[in-house]
Amino acid sequence: MKQDLYLVVIAGGSGTRFWPKSTSSRPKQLLSFGGSTPSKSRSLLAQTLDRFEGIVPKNGFYIATTKKLEKAIVDEKLNAHILAEPQGRNTAPCIYWAAKEVAARDPKGILLVMPADHYIAQPDKLRETIQAASDWARSNDDLITLAIRPTRPETGYGYLKVSADSVKKGGPSKVEAFVEKPNFENAKKFLDAGNYYWNGGMFVWRADVILQAFDQHMPEMKKAWNEAGGSIEKAYPLMTATSIDYGVMEKARNVVTFPLDCGWDDLGSWTSLESLADSLQIRKGSNVVNSGDLLAVESEGNIVDVSNSFVALLDVHNLIVVQTPDALLIANKDKAQDLRKIVEETKKRRPDLV
């Protein structure tokens, strides 16, 4: 275990893609999926920390989140410092804060920045890549972003373009371009070309290197920080609410990627559970059951999450069925991406449920 490693988990998201199970006060990172196995009965946030046990020293865990979620995260009783943002302002401000915290302890400390709500089927592979990337960061003044090898022509993610040569060579590659979410045709081209990776929002940076990049590309951050005199409450409104990709990474010239093959999935919608069903061990015959006691009669292709309830299906197909103590969702599986319609309408009628 290297003493200069610090984990910074970005856990401020408030998405409702798993509504009604996920709500603004109980977002995805606080949910668990595939809970029948002990390691997966923990929240995605807890699992994110678990992956770095034995790699990052005990005192080096940070969770960046919003004040709104702070209590729920404290209740998880995780061994981590909590950076509670006065309000959500995208990723750049909280990463600046985390980098300052780490730099104060160790200016050459290495930040491993990880989203709190993704799924990783093979954490060993992630740890291997993290080891290689942090070794690189220790001896190179580069900003490292992990690059996920695409497995399908996905239009929902941004891409990292590297040179075809560097792919052949293997190992780290210099990033040639950050590519916005493509249309389907381009996504297919990227998949075939082989030198485009998914940008999964996982970073490895030496504290001094990322702070230097902030000073170069977002000088207002240092200014806000210094003006606030150490008060986060004062600094936050002065910092620019933008993503670290947009604010720093896309502008920096010293970005290097390490390719990562670890069974990564961003759990973007209820249908993600279907593609991960075997890994999560939640396949029950022809249906997927994340939670609940299912009796399926002449019913196939359904995705079910009904807490501890008994659920009986009779001749129904390709439904998403989600039950919480407060709400019940039944959706056509093909419309998983339209769940926001339901969430927006529910917000109007029953804001307490979103």
Added chain:
Amino acid sequence: MKQDLYLVVIAGGSGTRFWPKSTSSRPKQLLSFGGSTPSKSRSLLAQTLDRFEGIVPKNGFYIATTKKLEKAIVDEKLNAHILAEPQGRNTAPCIYWAAKEVAARDPKGILLVMPADHYIAQPDKLRETIQAASDWARSNDDLITLAIRPTRPETGYGYLKVSADSVKKGGPSKVEAFVEKPNFENAKKFLDAGNYYWNGGMFVWRADVILQAFDQHMPEMKKAWNEAGGSIEKAYPLMTATSIDYGVMEKARNVVTFPLDCGWDDLGSWTSLESLADSLQIRKGSNVVNSGDLLAVESEGNIVDVSNSFVALLDVHNLIVVQTPDALLIANKDKAQDLRKIVEETKKRRPDLV
């Protein structure tokens, strides 16, 4: 109000056609449908009694049920004598018991026998028919069964055949035959013919006349009763477990019907709620909501009963959605008649839920 009228409500049924809302310990007669209007927020059993307020004297209400259901019925706080059967033995034994009770108070008393779990849209029409039928019973030694004019070629009910002439004439008709549940072709013929009625299990009998019919067609009932010396516990196992139709009515020669047009429905399955939606005032746009706060997006033709929960539907159609604190059912509406498959399987796995 005539002092010789006695209401006998048959409330021992334990059907599960409205599972999971109906269970063996909370059968249909204890449920309410269309509860948004005050009169319909009461259970079907309570509503059955309500229909005879002002017609039957206060002390003349009887509920025949099983010991298993006795407490639940007492909890309804209805103003009625409860005849709690040691076990369910179909309708003949409890009707014999009720007739003996009424005869002990008034040998010429008139029993109005009504199922506890049917729906009647126009109770005034029922009361009119009851008045006419009880007037007839008072002065004729006939057994009266009410005859419901068919509105569709229903294959799920038994029929009463009367002469075509008597239909033309109007008023009471002698029953020529009890006809078993027909196939669809015959049901269509019956509907077209006009001299076939549905047998809805509603009867009007003078106590002495029905007891005389029992003595003639089921003499074992009197024998059991006398041997038991007034002990229901002893009498019940000795009585024949059969229906009043099979045991007495189909054999009797003095059966007369009064036609009844009162918006009757036996609430045979969840889909009944759809045909009764307007009468029950439970139509919400393109869906039917007996209970629950529904948000329907691109969803039509569904039947929803989810207690006090919020339910969101996204692009789903023709589903039956029923939620109780213990179970959730989602069924294709076209398979409402196959609900027993679910109930049988549930009985094996979770007998506590049936």
